[in-house]
Amino acid sequence: MSTHDTAPSVFRRTSVRLATVAVGLAAVVGGAVLTAGTATAATSPYSDIVLGVGGDDASRLLTWYSAVNTDQVVQYAKASEVVNGTFPASAKTVTATGGATTSGEFNRVATLAGLAENTAYTYRVGTDGEWSTAYSFRTQHFDGDFDFLFFGDPQIGSSGNTANDAAGWTDTVNVATQAYPDAEMLFSAGDQVEKATDETQYAAFLQPDQLRQIPFVATNGNHDVGSKAYEQHFATPNTDRSAGPGTATASGGDYWFVHKDVLFLDINSNSLDDASHIAWMTQVIKDHGDEATWKVLAFHHSVYSAGPHATDADVVKRRADLPTVISQLGVDLVLQGHDHSYARSYLMHNGDKADPAEQPGADSVVAGPGGVLYVTANSASGSKYYDLQNKGFPWLSVQNQEKVRNYTAVEITDDTINVKTLRSQATSTQAVNSIVDSVTLSHAPAETSDGQTVQVTVPDAAPGEFVWTIDGSNGLVDLGTATDQGDHYAAAGAINPIRVTDTRTSGTPWSISGQVGDFSAGDRSFSGSYLGWTPRLVQAGGGAQAGPAVASGFVAGGKGLSVSSLLGQAPDGHDRGTAKLGADLDLEVPIDVSDGTYQATLTLTALS
Numbered sequence: 001m002s003t004h005d006t007a008p009s010v011f012r013r014t015s016v017r018l019a020t021v022a023v024g025l026a027a028v029v030g031g032a033v034l035t036a037g038t039a040t041a042a043t044s045p046y047s048d049i050v051l052g053v054g055g056d057d058a059s060r061l062l063t064w065y066s067a068v069n070t071d072q073v074v075q076y077a078k079a080s081e082v083v084n085g086t087f088p089a090s091a092k093t094v095t096a097t098g099g100a101t102t103s104g105e106f107n108r109v110a111t112l113a114g115l116a117e118n119t120a121y122t123y124r125v126g127t128d129g130e131w132s133t134a135y136s137f138r139t140q141h142f143d144g145d146f147d148f149l150f151f152g153d154p155q156i157g158s159s160g161n162t163a164n165d166a167a168g169w170t171d172t173v174n175v176a177t178q179a180y181p182d183a184e185m186l187f188s189a190g191d192q193v194e195k196a197t198d199e200t201q202y203a204a205f206l207q208p209d210q211l212r213q214i215p216f217v218a219t220n221g222n223h224d225v226g227s228k229a230y231e232q233h234f235a236t237p238n239t240d241r242s243a244g245p246g247t248a249t250a251s252g253g254d255y256w257f258v259h260k261d262v263l264f265l266d267i268n269s270n271s272l273d274d275a276s277h278i279a280w281m282t283q284v285i286k287d288h289g290d291e292a293t294w295k296v297l298a299f300h301h302s303v304y305s306a307g308p309h310a311t312d313a314d315v316v317k318r319r320a321d322l323p324t325v326i327s328q329l330g331v332d333l334v335l336q337g338h339d340h341s342y343a344r345s346y347l348m349h350n351g352d353k354a355d356p357a358e359q360p361g362a363d364s365v366v367a368g369p370g371g372v373l374y375v376t377a378n379s380a381s382g383s384k385y386y387d388l389q390n391k392g393f394p395w396l397s398v399q400n401q402e403k404v405r406n407y408t409a410v411e412i413t414d415d416t417i418n419v420k421t422l423r424s425q426a427t428s429t430q431a432v433n434s435i436v437d438s439v440t441l442s443h444a445p446a447e448t449s450d451g452q453t454v455q456v457t458v459p460d461a462a463p464g465e466f467v468w469t470i471d472g473s474n475g476l477v478d479l480g481t482a483t484d485q486g487d488h489y490a491a492a493g494a495i496n497p498i499r500v501t502d503t504r505t506s507g508t509p510w511s512i513s514g515q516v517g518d519f520s521a522g523d524r525s526f527s528g529s530y531l532g533w534t535p536r537l538v539q540a541g542g543g544a545q546a547g548p549a550v551a552s553g554f555v556a557g558g559k560g561l562s563v564s565s566l567l568g569q570a571p572d573g574h575d576r577g578t579a580k581l582g583a584d585l586d587l588e589v590p591i592d593v594s595d596g597t598y599q600a601t602l603t604l605t606a607l608s
């Protein structure tokens with residue numbers, strides 16, 4: 001009798017996951033005082049200074065208006081080197097560009113580049129002998145966790161009283177930056193002003209000095225396109241004016257930037273040329289998607305809101321055109337405005353609720369591939385509020401309209417995005433900085449799982465070898481959210497197929513079997529015996545045969561896949577060739593299992 005060398009058993013692991021509703025906790029916001037920024041100079045011809053985001057963490061874009069069309073610069077130095085308003089000889093000077101504005105003034109744009117991290121800077125604009133007030137800002141670490149502040153439709157002037165609107169807006173910015181003193185951006189949902197040709201409204205909008213101290217992220221709203229003033233006031237990085245284009249008299253263009261571990265895309269939704277938005281987003285994510293863990297998209301016209309604009313024809317068109325692409329591009333969070341009321345969607349996948357079992361107001365949501373969270377901000381200034389439609393829109397997890405000003409703090413870590421919306425104005429029962437809504441978004445573990453890691457270490461099949469590998473790049477087998485079946489929860493899915501190539505001439509038999517451990521979620525667990533499977537031949541070849549079905553232990557009272565079970569095999573003397581083995585999974589667990597997101601490891605073993 002001949003003997004066969006037995007290839008070393010190879011272990012591959014893939015994870016099986018059962019998700020049910022997870023429970024999170026709302027955090028309480030603390031208070032602190034913003035300290036940046038000092039004014040030092042007197043009257044000057046310069047106004048409307050805005051510190052904007054740059055294309056990366058080490059740069060900022062600065063814009064300002066000028067009453068005079070002279071050569072102007074921005075001068076900046078480390079704040080510690082500016083003593084009593086005197087800039088050091090080492091201060092950097094950058095020549096500004098710009099031209100005439102539609103309002104009859106002149107604008108200037110300059111880039112502050114090469115900034116060091118975690119450093120305070122002081123800057124001024126103008127020219128020798130005629131400088132603006134000096135302002136300060138500080139960079140923070142260029143990686144790690146961070147938060148930013150999101151504001152809905154300030155729309156200064158909308159109430160008919162510009163001073164009131166500006167006071168509300170300024171108060172919201174003060175409340176928000178005091179509660180979040182390390183916020184790294186002030187992010188607008190668009191509609192900065194009521195009337196784009198009204199420079200008095202722009203001056204009122206730009207009243208808070210925080211707009212010169214913390215990078216502002218502008219979004220183009222429908223009230224911003226009555227002139228070119230929006231793009232003359234706000235320089236934005238990496239802007240493509242052909243995507244979401246403007247007109248001869250209206251601002252336009254889509255832009256992106258990377259901040260720490262987030263790729264931000266901000267599109268001009270005034271343009272209904274959705275094909276251009278889609279082409280642009282696709283290209284940006286293709287070119288830069290790998291540079292960040294998270295992708296955040298912003299545009300003004302909410303597609304998942306709660307107010308009267310939700311059923312506008314233009315919004316209906318965007319809702320038909322964009323969500324599937326947004327899912328397919330792997331966007332995590334979409335920030336929007338326009339409907340002057342608060343709305344938080346369920347996780348949406350290709351335009352539908354991703355998980356039918358997601359509960360309204362869930363404190364935490366776990367997004368599988370294509371799952372997207374959409375948040376629509378209420379007014380930050382109090383200039384205008386819209387009533388909720390209350391028509392049972394299927395996308396609404398949370399809606400709120402108390403007709404008090406709101407702001408949203410977005411806190412980003414490696415693993416989570418917390419979106420917390422707070423009142424910047426008290427109600428009769430709720431204090432300033434009380435929470436309207438809080439949700440924590442995380443990714444279902446997928447692309448970094450063990451299965452993928454194992455897969456890339458397996459070489460291509462060479463002649464005369466037995467090789468097997470997990471097919472596909474996704475090591476996570478996500479069974480989604482289990483459904484309530486009365487006496488048990490049920491979930492189903494399929495393993496990532498196993499590709500087996502055997503080119504040996506010996507016809508040596510082989511087999512692959514699987515065994516699952518217990519499912520666990522924190523300190524809770526249930527037995528792996530509740531998982532069963534039905535092996536199948538996804539691709540025939542090389543004499544491979546699928547193993548027998550194994551029922552869930554809940555149904556059959558047996559041990560399910562908690563004991564080693566045959567996935568497939570080829571008998572002695574089989575043909576050479578390649579086969580692909582799959583298996584449908586069937587999980588049935590007792591109804592008394594606690595809520596949670598459970599995971600288990602399915603270990604696959606090959607023998608030959």
Ligand SMILES: [Fe+2]
Pocket residue numbers: 153191221222223300337338339
């Ligand atoms: Fe709007």
